[in-house]
Amino acid sequence: MNRIQLLIIVFIIGFYLPFSAQTDDKVKEDFQSSLVNQQGKEFPKVNSEGRVRVRIEAPQASNVQLDIGGVKYDLKKNDGGIWIGESAPQDEGFHYYQLNIDGASVPDPGSKYYYGAGRWGSGIEIPAQDQEFYEMKDVPHGSITENIYFSEITQDWRRNFVYLPPGYFENCEEYYPVLYLQHGSFEDETGWASQGYANLILDNLIASGKAKKMIVVMDNGYAYKPEAMQNAQDGRPKSAFEEVLIEEVIPNIDKKFRTKASRAYRAIAGLSMGANQTMRIIMNNLNLFSYYGGFSGTSNYPGNEKIDTKTFLNGAFEDSDKVNEKLKVLWLGLGTKEPEVFLKTVGDFKEMAENKGISYTFYESPKTAHEWLTWRRCLYQYAQLLFE
Structure with a gap:
């Protein structure tokens, strides 16, 4: 190889090296x-x-x-x-x-x-690495039905979606426990059955023997009395959802579906805004529920100060013995990448529970934020603890 040939080779290598280095930074064309x-x-x-x-x-x-x-x-x-x-x-x-x-x-x-x-x-x-737990599989599948009802409280027609487990229509003698499952802010009753894949999560859990057969009720967390709507000046009117759920939804579900209508067979859970709502509901109605699940939230939102159990939710957590006796499961979960306000809210609640000797279960969803993969994972974990 003469000197001119060597210079040409060096020039060619020098010319192409920057381009070969850039290929690592290019978008992968495997869409x-x-x-x-x-x-x-x-x-x-x-x-x-x-x-x-x-x-x-x-x-x-x-x-x-x-x-x-x-x-x-x-x-x-x-x-x-x-x-x-x-x-x-x-x-x-x-x-x-x-x-x-x-x-x-x-x-x-x-x-x-x-x-x-x-x-x-x-x-x-x-695509998630663990998406197997909410994938469509060759297992017995439940059904989701749209349940329409008129609310005397809100004076309008409302609906919820009801998951009925596999075998519900085949075995008409069997009765089932019920989970009331709520969405988050700026979402509605379609969320859990659509982007939440709640039915597939339950189908797969039930097929694998990891969860009991249950009915799941997904209602709209936005509910207002007509006078509250008229008198609202700034922001959102006062919510009547707790009243609607307790006085109308639960009796309606127990009347129309084959439920085990007692607190031992009734659970409640929600994500974000729904975690706030459902914690208030269960602590005001411990005669109706035995299980609570809070996904990315509790009722001390936005967590600006430490919880005073004498005043928080009207002292609902002050008597730790009563709480431990009434709640078979007090479950909290959130993603490791959640916004700081949610990390602090849940963290402060955990600290309160530990100081009071209140039993709880805590789960962290790895590498997820305030999003549906977090909440799918939460439902997957929580549902396995229900109605044992």
């Missing part, structure tokens, strides 16, 4: 259509890094963005008027998102729609 796309839709897609790629035809638009995880990502338009682009890697689990077209936020026409963040919009799944 697959999302599992929650509308039928026949190719986009949105997700790759192995957890990036979300979207595509939309908008030839007249001047600016299109993908809005996910609180960040907006610019899309690029090709000569055919098709906008395409992707996000940074997202955490495992379910995410709400939307498209922003010239300043207007709209759902992605390729994805299924979910109610969350106070609106119907797009959602996407970033």
